[in-house]
Amino acid sequence: MPHDDRYSLTELADLGGVTPRTIRYYLAQGLLPAVGQSGPGAKYDEGHLARLRLIRRLQAEHLPLAEIRRRLDELSEGDIRDLAGASEPSVPGDSALEYLREVLSGPPTMKAQRFPDPRVRVPPPMRALAVSDVPVAASRYEPGSVPEFSPPGVADAPAPYASPPIVPPSFLPSMPAADPSPMERSQWDRIALSPDIELHIRRPLGRAQQKQVDRLVAIARELLEEERP
């Protein structure tokens, strides 16, 4: 790292994702090494940043500060840098060959693990607010209590789309009518499109629909978030 890569207290706090006050506390507690000059002119280096990142990671594992300090004391600067940098997604344990053997010998219906498109940042489902693991027919989340079209006698009809569609149908040109099946357990997920607008989605979705939703989210985000200069 270049010598001039020195940070002010504020910069270090920004990059470490903590407040300046937290940094002062860590300095006082000996978690971060003291610097020669104190006060507003004090400069911190990459070593401080690496240490700060490692502290945050260990905190995320719910280790008490005393334990974190004990561990840091046992590590060299190099170790700390390596550990702080080790948060990049790691290489999987099994080899390509082992992976392929498993895939190629697997049952033909093996499903891929769902993985979100990394370009569309979908927040994790807010389970606390979702009506989870309840049969669809029994409970349907109603945004703003939209009245449901459930004439007496057809309550058990297999009609997942009987209620008014949440998105204009033109966005979803070929929505299959019976997917998911009404017997499947489902839940509502909320995707925040902007601080003020959310999209509500009943899962599970078919693959085609998931793609449409991903596209919808991407388009909606672009539409809503693009700041007009």
Place this chain on the structure above:
Amino acid sequence: MTVTTDTTFTVRQDRRLIRPNSHSERFLLARVAAPRATSERQRTPVNLAIVLDRSGSMSGEKLRVAKSAVEEAIARLQPDDRFSVVVYDDKIDIVIESTTASQESRRAAVDRLREIEARGSTNLGEGWLRGCEQIARHLVDGGVNRCLLLTDGLANVGITDADELAHHATELRARGVSTSTFGVGNDFDEHLLQAIADAGGGHFYYIADAPQIRDAITSEVGETLEVVARDVALEITARDDIRVEAISPYRVSGAGNRTFVHLGELVSEQVLEVVLRLSFPYGLLDRETGAIVALTDRDGVFSAIGAAPTEPVRLTWAYADDRANDAQPRDREVDRAVARLFAARARQEAVGRNRNGDFSGARHVLAATAKRIRAYASGDAELRDLVDAMVQEEQVFSAPMVEPARKSAHYAAANLLRSRDSQGRSVRRA
């Protein structure tokens, strides 16, 4: 405004001021130029599997050209390299098991290739995975381990789901095996092949007519022989409350307050432009916030002591009132790159809508993007030209298009998004 470390790695900001009372979005344009490859003798060894579709539709010229392209590709390898050839229809044949590229094995390969004839349906998934398996059996640590998958049709036997195949491509990529894909003619699924190539850390090529198969394969093999940096990534460090996204279609991963944008391999003197969007939280007037963008790679080529040392670029933004925000200067280079990317994305979207018969939707997508670009184009000639071009294209996309036109339009946009030229080749330093 422009932050330059050296010619190898630059990051530019479109604007430096942000608003305290709204979620400002600002763009970054990162430009990476790879160093020149040293002599041919020292190049990274390659381990290729070439997987050819031999289903009925490939019969005739397509298969003939593909076979001779493979012959040519093999002829360029050196004895330290490895290769294998797999052909598939509904059955998979390992025509040539992974072997070092000695003179004898190359000669034997040519004889074996000539015997291949077209037949049957398309088990693209297993054909591809078997090719990857040939590579994986002799994985060359420190080399380029890549599967080249050529098809003219849809996967219709075995694993056919695009998400599942892309998932395997991601997993294989993480384990050292990358994949590039080649789609020939009108009947393949470019979304599937693009998804496999993107997830697989390789490249996708659209080949309209059989004679171009040769160029595409030659170009891809040539590039694998010129790789100078592997697993290149942008590492963006910013506060947790600043959201970082890649507008360019690269895989993004996050760890704490760092975001990695995975650029894959770079070939000799390759130039790559990456556009990022940062969304800022509310903030206090006059306060500054910042980010650091660094370039990393697996072999340390771009590290402080590597062949092309680069330093992290530090950027700051300041919260300022609306008047100052409205009056601030813009870096037009960034604006143009951002506009080109959004235009390319709109065109891809329009192609998809056109294919589904949603002609007004296709027109709307282009019009909306053109309108947004016009809003900040003001006097910039290049931006205005782009807007004019998009307005013209509204006519084209809002009437039924023939499939080659759709595929060409999609491919042109795909290449632009990934800093590749119209033939799908890397852009090199002038």
